[in-house]
Amino acid sequence: MNLVYLLRRLVTFLLIVWVAASINFIIPRLAPGDPVAAMLGRMSQQGASVAGSAQIIESYRQQFGLDEPVTIQYLKYLAALARFDLGLSLSNFPTPVTTIIMRALPWTIGLLIIATLLAFSIGTLLGALLVWRSTPAAARTLLPLLTVLAAIPYYLLAIILLYLLAFRFNLFPVGGTTRIGSANELSLSMVLDVAHHSVLPALSIVLSAVGGWMLGMRAMMVGVIGADYLTLAEAKGLKQRRIFLRYALRNAILPQITGLAISLGSIVSGAVLVEVIFSYPGVGFLLYRAIQNADYTLIQGITFFLVLSVGIAILILDLVYPLLDPRITYQRR
Amino acid sequence: MAVRGVSFYVRAGETFGLVGESGSGKTTTDMAILRLIRPPARVEGGEIILGDTDLQRCSEEELRSLRWNRISLIPQGAMNSLNPVMRVKDQIGDAILTHEGRLPGKVLRERIIDLLHTVGLSPDVYNLYPHELSGGMKQRVCIAMAIALRPQLIIADEPTSALDVVVQRLVAETLKDVQKRLNAGLILIGHDMGLQAQMADRIGVMYKGQFVEVGPVRAIFKNPVHPYTRLLISSIPSIKQKHQPPPAAAWEEIQQAGPQDEPGMQEVEPEHFVALSESIALGSAG
Amino acid sequence: MASSTVVSVVPTQSVRWRFRAFFRDWKLVTGVAILLGLLLFGLVGPLVVSEEGTRLGAGEYSAPPSARHPLGTDSTGRDVLAMMVYGTRPTLRVGFLAGGIGILVGVILGLISGYYRGPVDTIIRSAADITLTIPALAVLVVLASFLRTTTVELMAVIVALFAWPWPTRTIRAQTLTLRESGFVSMSRLSGRNDLEILFLEILPNLLPFIMASFVSAVSGAILASVGLQLLGLGPILTPTLGLILQYAFEYAAIVRGMWWWWGPPTVFLMLLFIGLFLISMAMDEIANPRLKGAAE
Numbered sequence: 001m002n003l004v005y006l007l008r009r010l011v012t013f014l015l016i017v018w019v020a021a022s023i024n025f026i027i028p029r030l031a032p033g034d035p036v037a038a039m040l041g042r043m044s045q046q047g048a049s050v051a052g053s054a055q056i057i058e059s060y061r062q063q064f065g066l067d068e069p070v071t072i073q074y075l076k077y078l079a080a081l082a083r084f085d086l087g088l089s090l091s092n093f094p095t096p097v098t099t100i101i102m103r104a105l106p107w108t109i110g111l112l113i114i115a116t117l118l119a120f121s122i123g124t125l126l127g128a129l130l131v132w133r134s135t136p137a138a139a140r141t142l143l144p145l146l147t148v149l150a151a152i153p154y155y156l157l158a159i160i161l162l163y164l165l166a167f168r169f170n171l172f173p174v175g176g177t178t179r180i181g182s183a184n185e186l187s188l189s190m191v192l193d194v195a196h197h198s199v200l201p202a203l204s205i206v207l208s209a210v211g212g213w214m215l216g217m218r219a220m221m222v223g224v225i226g227a228d229y230l231t232l233a234e235a236k237g238l239k240q241r242r243i244f245l246r247y248a249l250r251n252a253i254l255p256q257i258t259g260l261a262i263s264l265g266s267i268v269s270g271a272v273l274v275e276v277i278f279s280y281p282g283v284g285f286l287l288y289r290a291i292q293n294a295d296y297t298l299i300q301g302i303t304f305f306l307v308l309s310v311g312i313a314i315l316i317l318d319l320v321y322p323l324l325d326p327r328i329t330y331q332r333r
Numbered sequence: 334m335a336v337r338g339v340s341f342y343v344r345a346g347e348t349f350g351l352v353g354e355s356g357s358g359k360t361t362t363d364m365a366i367l368r369l370i371r372p373p374a375r376v377e378g379g380e381i382i383l384g385d386t387d388l389q390r391c392s393e394e395e396l397r398s399l400r401w402n403r404i405s406l407i408p409q410g411a412m413n414s415l416n417p418v419m420r421v422k423d424q425i426g427d428a429i430l431t432h433e434g435r436l437p438g439k440v441l442r443e444r445i446i447d448l449l450h451t452v453g454l455s456p457d458v459y460n461l462y463p464h465e466l467s468g469g470m471k472q473r474v475c476i477a478m479a480i481a482l483r484p485q486l487i488i489a490d491e492p493t494s495a496l497d498v499v500v501q502r503l504v505a506e507t508l509k510d511v512q513k514r515l516n517a518g519l520i521l522i523g524h525d526m527g528l529q530a531q532m533a534d535r536i537g538v539m540y541k542g543q544f545v546e547v548g549p550v551r552a553i554f555k556n557p558v559h560p561y562t563r564l565l566i567s568s569i570p571s572i573k574q575k576h577q578p579p580p581a582a583a584w585e586e587i588q589q590a591g592p593q594d595e596p597g598m599q600e601v602e603p604e605h606f607v608a609l610s611e612s613i614a615l616g617s618a619g
Numbered sequence: 620m621a622s623s624t625v626v627s628v629v630p631t632q633s634v635r636w637r638f639r640a641f642f643r644d645w646k647l648v649t650g651v652a653i654l655l656g657l658l659l660f661g662l663v664g665p666l667v668v669s670e671e672g673t674r675l676g677a678g679e680y681s682a683p684p685s686a687r688h689p690l691g692t693d694s695t696g697r698d699v700l701a702m703m704v705y706g707t708r709p710t711l712r713v714g715f716l717a718g719g720i721g722i723l724v725g726v727i728l729g730l731i732s733g734y735y736r737g738p739v740d741t742i743i744r745s746a747a748d749i750t751l752t753i754p755a756l757a758v759l760v761v762l763a764s765f766l767r768t769t770t771v772e773l774m775a776v777i778v779a780l781f782a783w784p785w786p787t788r789t790i791r792a793q794t795l796t797l798r799e800s801g802f803v804s805m806s807r808l809s810g811r812n813d814l815e816i817l818f819l820e821i822l823p824n825l826l827p828f829i830m831a832s833f834v835s836a837v838s839g840a841i842l843a844s845v846g847l848q849l850l851g852l853g854p855i856l857t858p859t860l861g862l863i864l865q866y867a868f869e870y871a872a873i874v875r876g877m878w879w880w881w882g883p884p885t886v887f888l889m890l891l892f893i894g895l896f897l898i899s900m901a902m903d904e905i906a907n908p909r910l911k912g913a914a915e
Contacts, residue, residue: 016749023758027765151896152889153842155849159864159885163873174874228413235367235408236428236478237400246427250418262751269756273846277868287757291764291850299764303757310754326418326462 005328009318013311018078020307024300025077029070086301091293097301101283105305107177108282111198112271115205116260122206123213124256128249130214131221134240143214150211154270158204158277165200172200175279201278205271216259220252227251254325261317264310272306336361336542343486343518348509350533350550351522352565358542359522360409363488366520367406368396384485401428405479407508409490409522411472415463421449422459425478432482448477451514452507469500473507480511486518487511493528505532526565530554535604538562547598548605558607644904650897653890660887661707672701673858684879691879694870699863703883706858709771710841713859716775717782717840722833724779725786726825730817732787733794744791747784755781756846763852771857778843785839786832793828797821831902838895845888860884 068076080087086097123146129135130143149157166174177197178190224230225248233243275284283302290298322328336358343349351359364370366381368388381388383404388396408414416424425445430436436444446456452473463471472492479487492508493501509532512519521532529536530550537547538561546559557563598606671677672688676696684691690699732743762777797803798821806816847853848861849868867873867881 012748015745016752019749020753020758024761027761030765147896147900148893151838151893153846153892155846156885156889156892159873159881163878163881167874167876228408228410229416231369232406232408232414232475233416234369235400235406236431237397237402238427238431239397242427242431246419247416251416254418265752265754268754269843269846272754272756273849276849287760288850291760291852294764296764299761303761306754306757310752314752324418327464 002322005322006319009315012318013315016311016314017308020304020311021078021081022074024304025074028296028300081304086304087297089295089298089301091290091295091298097298100286100298101301101305104281104283104286107280108271108275108284109309111201111205111275111280111282112268114198115202115271116209116264116267118202119206119209120213120256120260123210124217124253126210127214127217127219128221128244128252130218131225132244132248146211146214148211149207150209150215152208153273154204154208155273155277157208158201158274161200161204161207162277173197177281198280201274201280204274204277205267208270209267212263213256213259217252217256220255221248224248224252254321257317257321257324261314264313264317268306268310336365339539339542339544341537341544341547343520345485345518346512346516347534348512348519348521348532350529350536351520351539352524352526352529352536353539354524358539360490361542362539363406363490363520363522366488367400367404398432401479401484402432402482403484404486404488405482405484407472407475407479407487407489407492409492410495411475411492412468412495414475415471417463419462420459421461421463421466421474425449425474425481428478429481444481445477448481449474451480451511452477453503467500468496469504472496472500472504476504476507476511480515480517483515484517486520487515488520488522490522491525492521492523493525494523501528508532524565526568538565543608544598544606545608546606548602552602552605556602556605558601558605644901646897646904647901650894650901653894654898657707657887657891657894658711660704661711664704664707668698668701668704670701670705672698673705677701681877681880683877690883691877693863693866693877693880694872695866699880699883702858702863703860703887706860706863706884707887709857710844710860713771713775713778713844714837714841716772717779717844718833718837720776720779721782721836721840722786722829724783725832725836726790726822726829728783729787729790730794730821733791734798734813734817734821736795740791743787747787747791750781750784751788755843759843759847760850760852763847769856770854771859774844774847774853775840778840778847781843782836782840786829786836789828789832790825793825794821797824827902827906831899831906834895834899834902838892838899841888841891841895860888864888 084098086101088094089097089100092100126139126142126146130140162174165171173196175197178193230243230247233247238247271282272284272287274280275282276288279285283305287299287302289295290302339358339362341349351362353359361370361374365376366388368376368381368391370376376389383399386399386403391399415421422442422445425448426441429441429444442459446459449456449458454470454473454477458466458470458474463474466474472495476492479489489508493504496504505528508519508521519532521529523529533550535548536550536553538545538553538559540559540561546553546557546562553562554566557566598608601607674697677698678688678692678696680692680696681694682688682692688698688700690703692698693702728743728747732740759777759781762780763774766773766777803816803820806820811819844853844859845861845864848859848865851865851869853859853861853865855862861884863884864881867877867884870877872880
């Protein structure tokens with residue numbers, strides 16, 4: 001793979017992370033006065049317990065290096081980030097923020113990967129099929145339904161699903177990931193339990209996101225359908241299935257993947273709110289509780305983490321893309 | 334572009350040149366032969382007889398299996414006719430595999446490289462992607478693809494139009510060579526009269542969706558009857574004579590001469606047919 | 620024949636209003652109808668329903684719908700219908716304000732970026748791409764937590780920070796294309812200066828795209844603002860639909876079966892999003908007619 005391409009992508013990734021870090025640095029300092037005192041002030045305002053506040057203040061002064069000039073503070077901050085030192089949680093003092101996030105992260109990653117993969121593959125396939133001649137007309141009724149669903153944000157769907165399937169019809173649990181009181185060992189029943197609890201959150205994301213992918217792929221396919229290489233493929237007497245997969249879909253999917261990279265940010269944003277609604281113990285729910293507890297370091301840590309994750313995911317996608325589109329490595333020359 | 338009353342034949346080993354300007358119906362005709370006409374256009378009747386098979390009466394599946402096997406296409410604009418995300422070997426290979434079933438890897442590879450050799454391409458091309466090839470090379474890959482199954486009939490739609498002059502000649506010669514080897518019929522579509530003069534045995538001139546003149550190439554060039562044919566021939570640059578733009582009167586004549594409601598051709602010489610109307614007298618051949 | 624041929628080339632305006640297709644498009648009609656309906660609700664409602672209902676303790680607590688309170692009351696006794704009616708306008712205001720800012724910035728940056736290209740273009744494009752890829756909610760949360768979104772307007776401004784990249788990209792892409800088109804070259808040759816070209820030639824052709832982007836931006840802004848409110852980070856003094864949802868959620872109204880509380884704002888918002896989406900799809904098709912041809 002072209003080295004220049006790789007470098008460009010890495011630089012973009014670092015740029016995104018750096019911007020997020022800087023935003024996290026600047027915002028608390030926008031409020032006039034001492035940010036730590038301001039933080040603590042607000043915490044007590046919101047009634048959060050500030051046990052051991054003297055310790056907290058001390059550790060923060062050290063960490064923030066508040067007596068030092070801003071640039072030094074900034075550099076120290078960036079250095080800490082590079083070590084994945086996100087500070088100590090205010091509401092769970094003195095547990096490091098990183099530890100807390102790590103506990104919640106696997107849930108979010110699991111939910112997101114499954115939901116996104118499902119929505120993307122189903123949506124893309126549907127979108128492609130809808131444009132293909134030999135697809136039965138009955139399938140086209142899906143189009144308006146999924147389009148309407150695509151307009152609705154994940155969290156509204158979550159509310160409705162929560163009400164309908166969990167509350168009203170008791171098909172699924174109302175929240176969490178395991179039944180309260182069940183043992184935490186890894187067993188088949190536990191896995192099934194988790195899966196059962198994850199259905200509604202995943203469904204909230206998938207039902208809405210599918211429409212978007214479907215519409216996008218449909219648009220791409222329309223562009224590909226008129227292409228000369230499709231006509232020639234037909235003239236060659238190739239089987240319809242091969243033409244669909246290797247000639248049409250394979251070409252139309254390229255911009256879809258770029259689209260996936262771009263929409264990762266909003267998918268994550270949506271997933272956060274879905275977790276909140278279902279009390280799903282991922283990073284999103286953690287954020288919600290952090291907000292309620294005015295735990296600013298945790299809030300900042302989660303934000304940074306979210307941006308980092310999205311950045312990494314996009315980087316991976318960017319690296320995978322040239323494998324699918326042979327033209328890319330050459331264009332960067 | 335609607336095509337009406339088009340009727341012609343091509344013998345094995347013979348090249349039939351389909352000539353006319355853009356929009357005259359040439360591509361529509363070849364698409365119709367391949368039965369690739371898509372809605373909203375449709376074929377309203379007639380027969381398309383290949384060997385002993387009437388293509389009009391074939392089902393989709395029958396058509397699919399005889400396509401490329403017995404009749405293949407070298408498309409206009411090879412630039413866009415190759416799948417950008419497939420290697421050359423796979424694009425040539427998939428036609429072979431589809432119609433002949435699975436082949437041992439080595440055998441397939443040998444065959445493809447052989448085909449490439451026939452069109453004058455080095456074995457390196459085997460693994461390349463289309464965007465790594467020049468225009469001429471892409472066109473020759475298309476020719477290699479088209480002959481892979483030794484078809485009876487090859488339709489070449491403007492095979493040289495997007496190429497520069499030197500490459501044009503190379504491609505034209507390759508095509509001719511290939512046709513001879515297979516003893517296949519070749520329908521050569523184009524508006525380059527010079528190329529037609531070199532390659533075609535017989536020519537059909539189309540104007541606005543109908544044939545206006547059909548005949549052996551020598552006869553047509555020596556004795557063009559229809560005003561449109563004459564116009565086409567006169568547009569070939571000649572070293573001897575300075576090129577004169579056709580007078581407005583020539584277009585008038587052409588307008589009056591066709592298209593006909595009832596296309597009927599008259600034989601003015603052996604094998605040389607012209608669609609005549611009252612305004613063209615038999616004696617106005619020039 | 621010595622007739623002198625004078626070349627006269629008239630630069631044609633390439634603005635083709637496809638609005639004749641306006642009313643034939645079911646998406647547009649339905650979308651606009653929905654939007655107008657909701658707007659009407661928000662405008663006429665306050666004339667009919669008393670504002671008293673939005674005060675704490677205006678009625679019984681957590682009461683289901685009755686004659687006196689057609690949509691029931693919430694856990695603090697506020698009349699849900701009143702909250703809905705008085706909350707519609709602020710909700711819409713956030714959307715239109717943030718969307719407006721977003722589109723204004725987007726058009727300006729997009730025009731500059733697409734027309735002048737060069738280093739300015741690279742900076743603007745990178746900034747837009749970075750802003751797009753960052754998960755908006757995360758940064759909005761940080762902003763809102765520290766900056767205390769006390770008013771609807773402030774929340775709109777914060778949300779607008781993420782509303783501008785998409786319009787910028789769209790406008791930039793279109794400007795890039797239009798820049799090369801015939802009539803722009805003609806204008807340049809006839810000595811028009813850049814500003815005139817930008818505003819008189821290019822901008823009118825961008826109108827369908829601007830409208831499509833505006834509608835999307837409004838929708839996205841409302842989505843983000845309600846999201847923020849669900850997390851508890853929105854303004855609490857002004858009634859908005861998001862606020863109703865926020866209280867309802869905090870009180871676990873969903874699992875308590877108080878459907879009259881969380882239901883109406885949810886349905887209203889769903890309709891709003893669907894309506895806006897339909898309109899923006901229709902706008903997209905007006906801007907890019909090829910999309911219509913897809914086998915439906």
